[in-house]
Amino acid sequence: MTSFTPNANDTSSTAAGDSVGGGAPAFSPLYQQIKSLILQSLQAGAWKPGEMIPSEMELAARYRVSQGTVRKAIDELAADNLLLRRQGKGTFVATHAERNVQYRFLRLLPDTGDRNEEGPTQRNIISCRTIKGLSDICKLLQVPTGECLIHVRRVLILASTPTILEDLWLPSSSFKGLSAEQMRDYPGATYAMFEVEYGVRMVRAEEKLRAVLPDEAQAQLLHIDQATPLLSVERVAYTYNDVPMELRRGLYRTDTHHYSNTLS
Incomplete structure (x- = not known):
């Protein structure tokens, strides 16, 4: 998984021409870039549906950003029903096998x-x-x-x-x-x-x-x-x-x- 060195204030937007992982120029807040990296890992199958992802502390160390930045990225992914927080257990990849998720698209x-x-x-x-x-x-x-x-x-x-x-x-x-x-x-x-x-x-x-x-x-x-x-x-x-x-x-x-x- 890609790691990078953030700006001094890791909650700000990246400067013009900077990019995460050496791709196209990025102008989004840093937590959005972390969200994108986590999403890439989900798409690549690094963590399967129902599996627990690394802790916020581990991800913060991996990406060299603050734990708060990682938390904000995970919050958005949870709001998008891609991740599922379980109190006292951790954060898991959402799955349609979960009873509260399996009827998500059947109204x-x-x-x-x-x-x-x-x-x-x-x-x-x-x-x-x-x-x-x-x-x-x-x-x-x-x-x-x-x-x-x-x-x-x-x-x-x-x-x-x-x-x-x-x-x-x-x-x-x-x-x-x-x-x-x-x-x-x-x-x-x-x-x-x-x-x-x-x-x-x-x-x-x-x-x-x-x-x-x-x-x-x-x-x-x-x-x-x-x-x-x-x-x-x-x-x-x-x-x-x-x-x-x-x-x-x-x-x-x-x-x-x-x-x-x-x-x-």
């Missing part, structure tokens, strides 16, 4: 009770195959048109009711060997499986929502009629450094569930 909640009362989600995998990506799909995944992608279609069954119909597109180069059986039988969250089996961690997502009516095939898979309104959710999920790794288009039933989000 559909039951109208009564809570998600835990519904029991585990059942996955009915309709298909899982390799395809040549169409232009609109490839554009969102930032790959050339015609690139090999894995396309998965599945129905998620909540409380014994088919509730979500999803189409997923993934770069095949990053998910070699992914199968319908693996998608169906993995005991944890799908994003946790991507972490453990393929070393791909989804760190953020962008969504677009609209109301739609299903076509005949979609209605049959969700056990509804074609006059039932659905919530259409298009999500692009990104790994480190804003690299898109998944496009997901879902149709959500909202007769017994609702989409919930907290804005701050």
Whole structure:
């Protein structure tokens, strides 16, 4: 991991032309540069999801900065849900296997009770195959048109009711060997499986929502009629450094569930 000698006041911005690690000129506060270095280590897999990272004191010594500078960098990474502080234990790489994190991108909640009362989600995998990506799909995944992608279609069954119909597109180069059986039988969250089996961690997502009516095939898979309104959710999920790794288009039933989000 890169180390460097900071300015005399390590909480100030670097001078014009200075850079961390000899790269392009940097003009950001020093804690932002430390944040960037830690992020590089996360991306490189220096610390796996769920593992504890070095202490603030160790990182401060490694980077030759104050412990307060490291703390501020870690605070931002924790706010971004990339790191997780545990009181009295240390700081860990966040993982989708954590119960309080695994549903981070699933905002559909039951109208009564809570998600835990519904029991585990059942996955009915309709298909899982390799395809040549169409232009609109490839554009969102930032790959050339015609690139090999894995396309998965599945129905998620909540409380014994088919509730979500999803189409997923993934770069095949990053998910070699992914199968319908693996998608169906993995005991944890799908994003946790991507972490453990393929070393791909989804760190953020962008969504677009609209109301739609299903076509005949979609209605049959969700056990509804074609006059039932659905919530259409298009999500692009990104790994480190804003690299898109998944496009997901879902149709959500909202007769017994609702989409919930907290804005701050």
